[in-house]
Amino acid sequence: MLSTIAIESLKRRKTTAILTLLSITISISLLLCVDIIRSQVKTSFTRTVSGVDLIVGAPSGQLNLLLSSVFNIGTPTKGIEYKSIAALQSNKQVSWLIPLSLGDTHRGFRVVGTTNSFFDHFKYGDMQSLEMAAGSAFTQSLSTVVGADIAKSLGYKVGDKIIISHGLGSVSFNNHDDHPFTISGIVKKTGTPVDKAVYVTLQGLEEAHTGPKHSPTSMLGRKPADKAKEHEHEHEHEHEHDEHTEEHAAYNSEAFTPESVSVVMLGLKHRVTALQLQYQINQSKNEPLMAILPGMALAELWQIMGNVESLLLGLSGLIVICALIGLATMLLATMRERYQEIAVLRTIGAGPFTLLLLIQIEAMLLTIVSAALSLGLVAGLMSALKPWLSSTYGLFLSSPLFGQSSVIIILLILGCTYLVSLFPAVAAYRRGLHAGLNANS
Numbered sequence: 001m002l003s004t005i006a007i008e009s010l011k012r013r014k015t016t017a018i019l020t021l022l023s024i025t026i027s028i029s030l031l032l033c034v035d036i037i038r039s040q041v042k043t044s045f046t047r048t049v050s051g052v053d054l055i056v057g058a059p060s061g062q063l064n065l066l067l068s069s070v071f072n073i074g075t076p077t078k079g080i081e082y083k084s085i086a087a088l089q090s091n092k093q094v095s096w097l098i099p100l101s102l103g104d105t106h107r108g109f110r111v112v113g114t115t116n117s118f119f120d121h122f123k124y125g126d127m128q129s130l131e132m133a134a135g136s137a138f139t140q141s142l143s144t145v146v147g148a149d150i151a152k153s154l155g156y157k158v159g160d161k162i163i164i165s166h167g168l169g170s171v172s173f174n175n176h177d178d179h180p181f182t183i184s185g186i187v188k189k190t191g192t193p194v195d196k197a198v199y200v201t202l203q204g205l206e207e208a209h210t211g212p213k214h215s216p217t218s219m220l221g222r223k224p225a226d227k228a229k230e231h232e233h234e235h236e237h238e239h240e241h242d243e244h245t246e247e248h249a250a251y252n253s254e255a256f257t258p259e260s261v262s263v264v265m266l267g268l269k270h271r272v273t274a275l276q277l278q279y280q281i282n283q284s285k286n287e288p289l290m291a292i293l294p295g296m297a298l299a300e301l302w303q304i305m306g307n308v309e310s311l312l313l314g315l316s317g318l319i320v321i322c323a324l325i326g327l328a329t330m331l332l333a334t335m336r337e338r339y340q341e342i343a344v345l346r347t348i349g350a351g352p353f354t355l356l357l358l359i360q361i362e363a364m365l366l367t368i369v370s371a372a373l374s375l376g377l378v379a380g381l382m383s384a385l386k387p388w389l390s391s392t393y394g395l396f397l398s399s400p401l402f403g404q405s406s407v408i409i410i411l412l413i414l415g416c417t418y419l420v421s422l423f424p425a426v427a428a429y430r431r432g433l434h435a436g437l438n439a440n441s
Contacts, residue, residue, distance in 0.1 A: 002354070006361040013334060017366065020330045024370035025377070027323035028413060031316040032378045035405055037395070038309040044125065044395050046298045048192050051123035052098075053274045054266040055297075056080065056088065056281055059290040066297040068102060069263040071193050072110040075102045079260035084287045088264060093273045096121045098265040101205055101258065104164045109150050111164045111198045113205035113261070115253040119145070121267055124192045125390070126398065134158050135185030138253045141203040144181035147195040151186045158183050164200065164208060179208040191390060203256040266291075320413060324420045327363055331424035356425040363421035364414065371410050375402065 010017045049070050057065045058078035067073040079101075089097050098121055101113030119130050119137045135158035137145060146156055156162070161180040181200055189195060268274055274293060281291035382401055389395040 002358055002361055003365070006358055006365055009358075010362060010365070016330055016334065020327050021366055021370055021373075023326055024320075024323045024367060025373045027320040028370055028374035028410075029377050031313075031320050031409060031413075032374055032402075032406060033381070034312050034316040035409060036378065036382065036397075036401055038313060039403065039405065040395055040397050041309070042302055043398060045302055046295060047125050048298065049122070049124060049265075049294050050127050051121065051267060052265045052294050053268040053271055054278060054281070054291045055263060055294055056266060056289055056291045057263040059288050062290075062292045062297050063301055065263065065290060065292055066294065066301065069100060069265065070294065070298075072102075072112065072197055076262045079262050080264060080289065081260050081287055082257055084284075084289060085261065085264060087286070088266065088281075091277070093268050093270070093277050094266055095269045096267045098122060098267075099202065099258070099261040100263045100265065101202055101260075102262040104166055104205070104208075106150075106162055106164045106198045107154065109147075109196055109198055111200060111205075113200050113202045113258075115202060117254060118199065119187075122194075122265070124190055124194070128190075130190070130194065131188040132185045133188040135183065137185055138201050139184045139251050140182070141201050141207065141251070141256075142179060142181050143184040143201060143204070143251070145185040145187060145199045146183055147187050147197050148189040149195040150198060156183055156186070158186065162198070164198070164205075166209070176208040179204065191395065201253050201256075202258045202261070203253070206256075206258055321416065324367075324413075324416055327366060327417070328420045328423050331359060331363060331421065332427060359425040360418065360421045363417055363424075367414060367417040371413065 055065060055069050057069065057076045057080065060077050064074060065076065068075050085097070085099060088094055096117060098118045099114060100118075102110070104111035104113075116137045119132075123129055132145075133148060133151075135145075137143075144162060146162075150156065160183045162183065163180055164176050166176065181204060187194055266277075268277065278291040278293065281289050379401060382397055386397050389397065
């Protein structure tokens with residue numbers, strides 16, 4: 001009966017109730033959005049690189065190795081010799097290997113020397129593979145593949161030629177003008193550091209620094225090509241300016257032996273062996289090496305950045321509290337208008353405690369309806385923005401959107417509503433007592 005009376009009372013104050021309901025709905029929606037994005041950003045951040053079991057480089061610290069290899073920030077202090085790369089590739093536990101060579105830039109963007117294995121095996125987000133928005137992977141030694149952000153900001157398209165520069169500055173006076181690279185492909189937008197990097201072949205990168213180098217040794221443990229294939233490759237090289245040949249030539253970017261690389265990413269046949277292989281690499285006596293687990297390193301990095309998410313959550317909580325205070329203010333402001341209503345309720349036998357419960361039920365009804373509307377609003381909004389968030393910001397929303405933290409937030413809001421509603425409820429209680437005293441007198 002009290003719930004029915006509360007609903008009818010809110011209907012009589014429809015305009016005020018709707019405005020209060022809207023205020024609370026927006027506040028709860030904001031808090032839920034911040035909580036969902038906070039948790040999903042953390043998940044997406046730890047999935048900046050996925051499918052890579054180990055990252056190996058020179059001993060320089062776990063975070064430094066992670067930042068240089070995944071986020072293209074900084075650079076390793078020392079490279080890895082080819083003999084160590086060959087030893088890793090020949091390891092029975094290793095399924096594939098991606099070499100990365102760092103240290104150059106193009107108009108302020110990082111240049112990464114690698115092989116086609118990068119585009120075959122590197123994954124991000126929820127084990128998503130890299131896809132080409134245009135063109136293909138490396139087709140010749142002086143091929144380059146650029147990220148989506150670079151292609152958009154600099155207006156590049158497949159077939160354009162670019163010049164890389166030595167060093168990590170945005171302005172360089174040491175450009176490799178004699179070795180222009182031809183764009184063979186543009187990576188589709190990923191929302192990760194891949195979008196802001198220029199990828200070139202290891203062979204082309206070394207030629208740009210030291211001039212052409214020919215080696216019969218196959219990189220990463222592959223067998224040398226036979227004479228017929230070598231002859232075919234030389235024939236193709238003589239006609240490298242022929243567009244038809246460049247498009248259809250089967251370039252083997254891994255058939256080249258670099259003197260050293262900066263970092264190596266490893267994919268294992270069985271992920272359970274990652275810790276064992278990490279220990280073996282870290283204890284290597286041939287060359288000082290350091291192997292890190294990307295997931296653990298990303299989690300450590302997130303702990304350093306986690307204060308920002310707590311600040312956002314706190315600010316959203318304050319907004320909800322302000323909305324609930326507005327609810328209490330609305331209920332208090334209507335006490336004078338409800339004097340006759342309270343008098344009638346007292347006349348038919350409603351006690352002061354009944355009036356207290358009535359006010360609290362009204363407040364709880366408004367908050368419960370607001371919470372339900374907020375859940376539906378946030379779910380629809382996130383579903384509509386999911387493709388845009390993944391392509392623009394690399395935020396990959398995964399189900400379920402509302403986890404344990406969302407339930408805790410709703411319960412806390414209901415608890416706060418109960419506490420805040422005590423102020424107008426006590427006012428109604430006192431008015432009920434005063435009305436009862438007047439009736440008795």
